[in-house]
Amino acid sequence: MFGNFDFDVIRRALPYLFLDGMTFTLTLTALSALGGITLGTLIAMMRLSGLRLLGRIAGLYVDFIRSLPLVLVIFWFYFLVPYIGQWLTGAARPIKVGAFASSLITFIMFEAAYFSEIMRAGIQSISRGQPAAAQALGLTYSQTMRYVVLPQAFRNMLPVLLTQTIVLFQDTSLVYVVSIPDFLGAASIVGERDGRLVEMYLFAALVYFAVSSVASFGVRQLQARIAIVR
Amino acid sequence: MNYHWNWHIFLEPSPTGDGTYLDMLLSGLWLTIATSLCAWVIALVAGSIIGVMRTLPSKLANLVGFAYVEFFRNLPLLVQIFLWFFVLPELLPSAWGLWLKQLPHAPFYTAAIGIGLFMSARVAEQLRAGISSLPRGQKQAATALGLTTMQAYTYVLLPIAYRIILPPLTSEFLNTIKNTSVAITIGLLELTGQARAMQEFSFQVFEAYTGATVMYLLINIVVVTAMRILEQRVAIPGYIAGK
Numbered sequence: 184m185f186g187n188f189d190f191d192v193i194r195r196a197l198p199y200l201f202l203d204g205m206t207f208t209l210t211l212t213a214l215s216a217l218g219g220i221t222l223g224t225l226i227a228m229m230r231l232s233g234l235r236l237l238g239r240i241a242g243l244y245v246d247f248i249r250s251l252p253l254v255l256v257i258f259w260f261y262f263l264v265p266y267i268g269q270w271l272t273g274a275a276r277p278i279k280v281g282a283f284a285s286s287l288i289t290f291i292m293f294e295a296a297y298f299s300e301i302m303r304a305g306i307q308s309i310s311r312g313q314p315a316a317a318q319a320l321g322l323t324y325s326q327t328m329r330y331v332v333l334p335q336a337f338r339n340m341l342p343v344l345l346t347q348t349i350v351l352f353q354d355t356s357l358v359y360v361v362s363i364p365d366f367l368g369a370a371s372i373v374g375e376r377d378g379r380l381v382e383m384y385l386f387a388a389l390v391y392f393a394v395s396s397v398a399s400f401g402v403r404q405l406q407a408r409i410a411i412v413r
Numbered sequence: 414m415n416y417h418w419n420w421h422i423f424l425e426p427s428p429t430g431d432g433t434y435l436d437m438l439l440s441g442l443w444l445t446i447a448t449s450l451c452a453w454v455i456a457l458v459a460g461s462i463i464g465v466m467r468t469l470p471s472k473l474a475n476l477v478g479f480a481y482v483e484f485f486r487n488l489p490l491l492v493q494i495f496l497w498f499f500v501l502p503e504l505l506p507s508a509w510g511l512w513l514k515q516l517p518h519a520p521f522y523t524a525a526i527g528i529g530l531f532m533s534a535r536v537a538e539q540l541r542a543g544i545s546s547l548p549r550g551q552k553q554a555a556t557a558l559g560l561t562t563m564q565a566y567t568y569v570l571l572p573i574a575y576r577i578i579l580p581p582l583t584s585e586f587l588n589t590i591k592n593t594s595v596a597i598t599i600g601l602l603e604l605t606g607q608a609r610a611m612q613e614f615s616f617q618v619f620e621a622y623t624g625a626t627v628m629y630l631l632i633n634i635v636v637v638t639a640m641r642i643l644e645q646r647v648a649i650p651g652y653i654a655g656k
Contacts, residue, residue, distance in 0.1 A: 250633035252594035262618045353489035395487035
């Protein structure tokens with residue numbers, strides 16, 4: 184079964200796999216998580232703002248994005264972003280957008296919908312007395328959010344946010360559908376070039392499994408440590 | 414935007430030779446529904462077995478369930494699909510591998526089984542949470558009445574656990590439908606795949622994806638409505654969801 188298994192093809196591909204592929208995957212994951220959490224928090228605040236129109240827009244966005252498959256959303260943005268760029272800059276033709284920028288925008292917009300639901304739960308988990316006390320102390324809305332509500336919401340939701348980031352890390356492999364060489368894409372390029380798909384896909388699976396298991400183990404440890412004793 | 418919109422494209426004949434572009438998308442829609450239903454049956458059956466195993470008093474059953482869930486949760490779906498589609502036939506004895514490769518509709522079977530197993534780990538976790546949320550007295554009362562473990566699960570624990578986890582199961586079913594789009598990578602022409610093909614034939618990018626988007630939204634609405642009715646039907650009196 185592993186008789187003609189070629190380990191050397193993996194060794195030779197290592198620099199390309201990790202320096203190009205994995206760097207792309209990890210950078211995309213980190214920046215999308217940061218952007219997604221920021222945008223998601225804003226959306227969650229819009230939904231909880233009590234302003235009906237703002238809340239409706241945010242709710243519609245979240246429901247809309249969450250009912251679409253990621254692959255379809257990747258296609259949408261891949262073709263839409265150049266036109267939006269043209270519209271924003273007033274250029275004569277649709278602008279050229281790099282693979283990284285295009286996927287970053289896609290993942291921020293897509294994950295923001297999921298992160299916003301987590302942040303909404305986090306904000307709602309804080310007792311009503313907290314913002315009331317902040318207001319009694321004379322804090323403005325933005326001060327209440329910045330110093331009282333959001334720090335606690337983040338702390339409560341940190342394990343869930345990190346778990347969602349692990350899901351995001353796995354989901355970035357789907358940029359394969361628009362032929363962007365992330366880690367899996369790089370493995371597939373080498374595998375097809377050398378006719379060694381079996382070795383490359385098994386190795387990619389091993390790496391994804393190792394990273395995800397270590398990360399989710401870390402999240403579980405963290406969860407036990409930072410849990411607030413009530 | 415200097416994009417040339419042409420909404421009539423849906424009624425124009427597609428180069429595949431059977432019907433209009435709209436027919437193309439509709440055939441994708443049916444394939445999406447068929448694939449996700451098959452995957453969902455696999456996910457429910459395998460997920461129920463593993464979920465129950467994780468709540469059994471046996472250490473071994475627990476460990477097997479844990480390993481199963483970890484395996485399917487820590488690999489991206491796309492990698493799992495590739496493993497089933499490209500790697501498995503090579504690792505099997507060559508006669509079996511050849512048979513697998515020549516199987517008609519291989520992308521469909523691979524997608525249904527691959528996505529089904531991927532989702533089964535999620536179903537298992539939901540079911541485990543549902544069973545552990547039951548008061549301990551339920552299991553004890555069943556044992557006191559002389560029910561075997563098997564009977565306790567089939568007559569007491571599972572009927573309540575399934576009803577408790579119905580809302581999260583609905584979102585897992587919706588995820589199954591959305592995940593079928595990953596099968597585009599092994600050439601399954603489901604809804605997203607047909608939209609992609611329509612875009613490549615007609616160059617009407619945004620119309621094609623709008624068509625697919627509308628269909629996904631419709632599936633969503635139908636499933637959510639149906640599940641809400643089902644939830645009301647099977648709600649347990651005395652629980653918050655019940656009457």
